[in-house]
Amino acid sequence: MLAAFALALTLDQQKVIDEFTTFLAIPNVATDKANIGRNADVIVAMLAKRGIEARLLRIEGAPPLVVADWKSPRAKETIAFYAHYDGQPVDPAQWSTTPWQPVIKDDRIYARSASDDKGTIMAMLAAIDRLRAKKATPSVNVKFVFEGEEEQGSPHLDAYLEKFAHDLEADAWMLCDGPVHQSRKMQIFFGARGVTDVEITTYGPLRPLHSGHYGNWAPNPIVALTHLIDSMRDTNARILIPGYYDDVVALTDAERAALRHIPNVDDDLKRDLALGRTEGDSLNAQILQPAMNLRGISAGHVGAQASNAIPTEAQASIDFRLVPAETPDSVRDRVERFLASNGWFIVHDTPDAATRIAHANVVKLVWGAGYPPARTPIDSAIGQRVAKVIASALGSPPVRMPSLGGSIPMYLFQHGGRTPVIGIPIANHDNNQHAANENLRLQNLWDGIEVYTALFGSL
Numbered sequence: 455m456l457a458a459f460a461l462a463l464t465l466d467q468q469k470v471i472d473e474f475t476t477f478l479a480i481p482n483v484a485t486d487k488a489n490i491g492r493n494a495d496v497i498v499a500m501l502a503k504r505g506i507e508a509r510l511l512r513i514e515g516a517p518p519l520v521v522a523d524w525k526s527p528r529a530k531e532t533i534a535f536y537a538h539y540d541g542q543p544v545d546p547a548q549w550s551t552t553p554w555q556p557v558i559k560d561d562r563i564y565a566r567s568a569s570d571d572k573g574t575i576m577a578m579l580a581a582i583d584r585l586r587a588k589k590a591t592p593s594v595n596v597k598f599v600f601e602g603e604e605e606q607g608s609p610h611l612d613a614y615l616e617k618f619a620h621d622l623e624a625d626a627w628m629l630c631d632g633p634v635h636q637s638r639k640m641q642i643f644f645g646a647r648g649v650t651d652v653e654i655t656t657y658g659p660l661r662p663l664h665s666g667h668y669g670n671w672a673p674n675p676i677v678a679l680t681h682l683i684d685s686m687r688d689t690n691a692r693i694l695i696p697g698y699y700d701d702v703v704a705l706t707d708a709e710r711a712a713l714r715h716i717p718n719v720d721d722d723l724k725r726d727l728a729l730g731r732t733e734g735d736s737l738n739a740q741i742l743q744p745a746m747n748l749r750g751i752s753a754g755h756v757g758a759q760a761s762n763a764i765p766t767e768a769q770a771s772i773d774f775r776l777v778p779a780e781t782p783d784s785v786r787d788r789v790e791r792f793l794a795s796n797g798w799f800i801v802h803d804t805p806d807a808a809t810r811i812a813h814a815n816v817v818k819l820v821w822g823a824g825y826p827p828a829r830t831p832i833d834s835a836i837g838q839r840v841a842k843v844i845a846s847a848l849g850s851p852p853v854r855m856p857s858l859g860g861s862i863p864m865y866l867f868q869h870g871g872r873t874p875v876i877g878i879p880i881a882n883h884d885n886n887q888h889a890a891n892e893n894l895r896l897q898n899l900w901d902g903i904e905v906y907t908a909l910f911g912s913l
Contacts, residue, residue: 484604501598534626537631542566608866628840
């Protein structure tokens with residue numbers, strides 16, 4: 455199928471596709487150490503082919519960090535371009551193609567990590583080729599930094615940035631991960647929401663009880679859990695915990711002005727997703743707000759497995775998206791104080807029978823670590839330069855997003871706010887990121903090459 459499609463490609467494009475498909479064919483789940491090592495070695499070789507020497511930085515127990523410097527004698531600053539070479543796990547049974555056998559159809563290339571994030575790395579490499587063909591050098595010193603465990607939450611990235619501070623020093627960072635705007639326009643983002651999560655368990659009887667003999671008497675943990683959740687969030691996305699929004703920093707005038715110019719895609723998305731209603735304000739505004747998401751509930755049984763019984767416990771999994779100046783610790787503190795004020799006895803380990811007897815309402819909370827949000831001023835000098843270069847390359851200005859709705863550890867690159875960080879994603883918004891049949895539109899790949907060529911050469 456790749457060969458058949460090649461007839462529609464230019465020679466240069468076919469070379470890109472050939473190299474890209476070879477790269478995509480290497481499995482890249484972060485826990486697969488052998489193949490992660492292969493991916494890192496292949497990136498080093500691809501850079502070497504272009505005359506750029508890369509090195510593998512290592513920390514025990516972590517995939518290698520691929521780092522390379524492309525310097526220019528006329529450059530006065532160093533700009534780091536970040537992407538990741540690891541991908542999400544796959545369930546091949548859910549795919550219509552084999553995850554690590556790239557296939558092109560409908561003007562898209564299907565494979566795990568095609569869009570998240572190997573496509574970005576390939577676009578950067580092809581951009582190097584473009585400038586080499588013009589006998590041009592970069593206008594800034596370009597630093598490439600490719601991580602191998604972003605999909606695991608980047609647990610060692612902080613240690614890498616600390617241990618190899620000299621190797622990773624830059625005047626600004628460009629994070630090249632994520633999708634373009636849902637309007638299919640190129641976007642740059644200046645922030646990302648932080649995140650933390652919690653697993654909540656409520657308790658009923660020590661063993662399942664017949665609902666006829668004990669219903670209306672023995673407390674039902676599902677009822678307790680649903681009322682607990684209902685006390686924390688309404689059906690219009692508003693978090694009901696008193697004081698929860700006190701830490702939220704208001705948007706600046708420049709951010710509000712940018713928000714007014716972002717295309718509104720709500721009606722199109724409602725049709726695509728079969729939504730009869732949406733929560734809160736427009737999508738563009740909502741992703742700049744704190745969020746509490748119910749990502750799963752487990753209790754009892756339904757359908758053919760349902761039984762007339764009161765279950766022993768009920769569990770919910772929740773993620774909180776954070777905006778400046780919230781932190782995982784501040785969210786945890788507000789949630790726990792709120793629950794305690796409403797009569798819940800909080801534990802962080804499974805309670806024994808004595809604890810359950812001693813307290814009317816016991817809830818177990820197990821918190822994930824998470825990380826804080828980050829945001830670079832949207833009217834910063836580097837932000838204006840990036841927007842101008844991209845507009846010139848593509849013939850239209852990019853969408854300027856004050857922040858992504860998703861979460862990436864952007865704060866780590868900011869060094870306490872001293873270093874500007876800007877996101878420059880190229881993948882299509884409908885790429886099935888993290889899911890089966892992940893794909894990258896070929897036009898997004900070509901556009902990405904144009905964008906990175908312009909940034910390297912004109913920034």
